[in-house]
Amino acid sequence: MTLADVDGIMDIERASFPSAWPARAYRYELLHNAMAHYYVVRAREQEPREAKRKKYVAWLRRSDPQESASRLAGYGGFWLMGDEAHISTIAIHPSYRRRGFARKLMLHMLDEAIRLGAHLVTLEVRVSNVAAQQLYAEMDFVVVGKRKRYYQDNREDALIMTVKGVERPGYAEKLAQWKKEGKRLTQCVWRGWQRLQDMVALWRVLHPQTCE
Numbered sequence: 001m002t003l004a005d006v007d008g009i010m011d012i013e014r015a016s017f018p019s020a021w022p023a024r025a026y027r028y029e030l031l032h033n034a035m036a037h038y039y040v041v042r043a044r045e046q047e048p049r050e051a052k053r054k055k056y057v058a059w060l061r062r063s064d065p066q067e068s069a070s071r072l073a074g075y076g077g078f079w080l081m082g083d084e085a086h087i088s089t090i091a092i093h094p095s096y097r098r099r100g101f102a103r104k105l106m107l108h109m110l111d112e113a114i115r116l117g118a119h120l121v122t123l124e125v126r127v128s129n130v131a132a133q134q135l136y137a138e139m140d141f142v143v144v145g146k147r148k149r150y151y152q153d154n155r156e157d158a159l160i161m162t163v164k165g166v167e168r169p170g171y172a173e174k175l176a177q178w179k180k181e182g183k184r185l186t187q188c189v190w191r192g193w194q195r196l197q198d199m200v201a202l203w204r205v206l207h208p209q210t211c212e
């Protein structure tokens with residue numbers, strides 16, 4: 001994450017949390033908090049049909065295809081305090097949810113936390129946030145406690161979830177396995193749909209008269 005990402009982050013933040021952090025909090029984290037480590041995940045932008053046609057024409061003429069743009073899909077971060085990494089936030093833009101972005105980001109943050117010397121990873125999550133709890137449980141986080149009326153907006157309790165011993169080789173093996181499994185069905189279906197659209201666009205370039 002860089003300062004240039006902050007505006008995009010604020011859109012996702014407001015759409016994701018009842019009490020959004022202000023932009024200045026992210027700027028502070030990036031500029032002044034030495035314990036803070038923040039990351040973004042980007043999605044390849046769906047190309048408009050016309051751009052797709054031009055790309056295929058370029059391909060057919062053996063000229064250089066243009067790079068496709070990417071859009072900020074989500075972000076997350078942690079504070080590293082000694083051998084403990086505390087995940088401070090994670091959010092995915094509503095239009096990119098259920099496509100594996102949070103899983104990818106969490107696995108990357110766990111990798112980074114381990115690389116930086118963490119043995120324990122911890123976080124708080126609303127008791128009502130079953131989606132996030134399920135995501136964390138997949139990565140061996142377990143509930144170790146509760147903070148009563150932790151959230152100021154509705155006085156909701158927070159569950160404390162942790163995973164210990166992340167530096168052990170056994171956990172590294174699990175991380176590698178989860179990354180492989182990340183190419184799961186929904187992503188395959190999504191890619192399949194994109195390929196189908198690509199083929200339709202190619203067909204339209206090759207047979208424009210049959211498409212009118």
Ligand SMILES: CC(C)(COP(=O)(O)OP(=O)(O)OC[C@H]1O[C@@H](n2cnc3c(N)ncnc32)[C@H](O)[C@@H]1OP(=O)(O)O)[C@@H](O)C(=O)NCCC(=O)NCCS
Nearest residue numbers: 016090091092097098099100101102103125131132134135
């Ligand atoms: C929680 C959140 C980060 C998940 O992001 P996501 O990109 O949609 O999650 P993924 O697609 O990577 O899903 C990974 C797993 O999380 C769980 N999960 C995610 N969304 C879920 C939902 N709506 N219901 C149940 N489980 C869900 C599932 O186990 C899922 O695996 P599956 O798709 O194979 O079933 C996203 O919903 C979000 O930004 N929510 C608002 C912010 C927030 O609550 N952050 C957490 C603060 S503690």
